[in-house]
Amino acid sequence: MAATFLLYGLPVLLAQSNGQLQTANSPYAKLYSVDIDKVAWDGGFWGDRFDVCKDTMLLNMWRIFDDAELSHAYRNFEIAAGYTQGEHRDPAFFDGDMY
Structure with a gap:
């Protein structure tokens, strides 16, 4: 979990303070x-x-992705990460939806 935060969370937090391109x-x-x-x-x-987007789309997309019957990706x-027991479902290219 700490590695996930460092990989995704830390860059987001650092990007919140300054503009993307420093031309000052x-x-x-x-x-x-x-x-x-x-x-x-x-x-x-x-x-x-x-x-x-914030109030409906994101919550609905999470509901779809998190439902094992609707989205296997x-x-x-x-x-694959070992958080859940089970077998891979659907063709491998379906997992591309998560990217």
């Missing part, structure tokens, strides 16, 4: 990155779509 010291830069904590979806066109990864 460049004399040639015309545009500068905005820190991620200075930006927020606050209603409007994209804010409404972000709320739909996630369960196959749990079996």
